[in-house]
Amino acid sequence: DAGVIQSPRHEVTEMGQEVTLRCKPISGHDYLFWYRQTMMRGLELLIYFNNNVPIDDSGMPEDRFSAKMPNASFSTLKIQPSEPRDSAVYFCASSEPPGLNNEQFFGPGTRLTVL
Amino acid sequence: GDSVTQMEGPVTLSEEAFLTINCTYTATGYPSLFWYVQYPGEGLQLLLKATKADDKGSNKGFEATYRKETTSFHLEKGSVQVSDSAVYFCALQGANTGNQFYFGTGTSLTVIP
Numbered sequence: 001d002a003g004v005i006q007s008p009r010h011e012v013t014e015m016g017q018e019v020t021l022r023c024k025p026i027s028g029h030d031y032l033f034w035y036r037q038t039m040m041r042g043l044e045l046l047i048y049f050n051n052n053v054p055i056d057d058s059g060m061p062e063d064r065f066s067a068k069m070p071n072a073s074f075s076t077l078k079i080q081p082s083e084p085r086d087s088a089v090y091f092c093a094s095s096e097p098p099g100l101n102n103e104q105f106f107g108p109g110t111r112l113t114v115l
Numbered sequence: 116g117d118s119v120t121q122m123e124g125p126v127t128l129s130e131e132a133f134l135t136i137n138c139t140y141t142a143t144g145y146p147s148l149f150w151y152v153q154y155p156g157e158g159l160q161l162l163l164k165a166t167k168a169d170d171k172g173s174n175k176g177f178e179a180t181y182r183k184e185t186t187s188f189h190l191e192k193g194s195v196q197v198s199d200s201a202v203y204f205c206a207l208q209g210a211n212t213g214n215q216f217y218f219g220t221g222t223s224l225t226v227i228p
Contacts, residue, residue, distance in 0.1 A: 002156075031214045033216075041196055042220040042221055043159075043204065043217070043218045043220075043221065045215070045216075045218075048215060049212075050214075056215065058158075091158055091159070093158075093159075095214050102208070103149075103161050104159075104161075104214075104216055106151075106158035106159040106160065107158050108156075108158045109157075109158050110158060
């Protein structure tokens, strides 16, 4: 398996522009997680899905952020409009169906820079 | 709620030194505990895990023991190498929180030759 795939790996955009980050989870994994990593705040869970349904989006910073999972093999995280404080590394992770001790598999991340 | 607290970094050690990174947790019931490692420019990857009290997880010379009496899961390695330079995250999967993980803030380790 190719692991969790994220695109793009790097994104540089200007304030006010729309940004879309993409994730393909590992096949067969029912859970998908979006995280944001910054020096100041560390690793933050933004939202997670189970069977394509958002379960907990309490970590989404504000209405400018939205996430979708239209099918089991694809998810997007969108920021509109983007702001410089959104600059961070965004990780997608996936895991197998419910049960204790399930490892989360992380993608390589998307490094977002908003100028 | 469930949470983990880990030692602040950064940590700098000489090659072959002994490493300890402290991690304590707060949780109801019997969580599972993990250490993840993040090498520069990469995503997090599982280093080791323990699922019940007194379990010892181990991998690549690293060890951590699930201590319920002290609610701790400290990471140790007897002799670090330059290649161990990375950021280490302690994490908890709650007994009643499905597949949601709670991560610590991460501890940066630099090993110098």
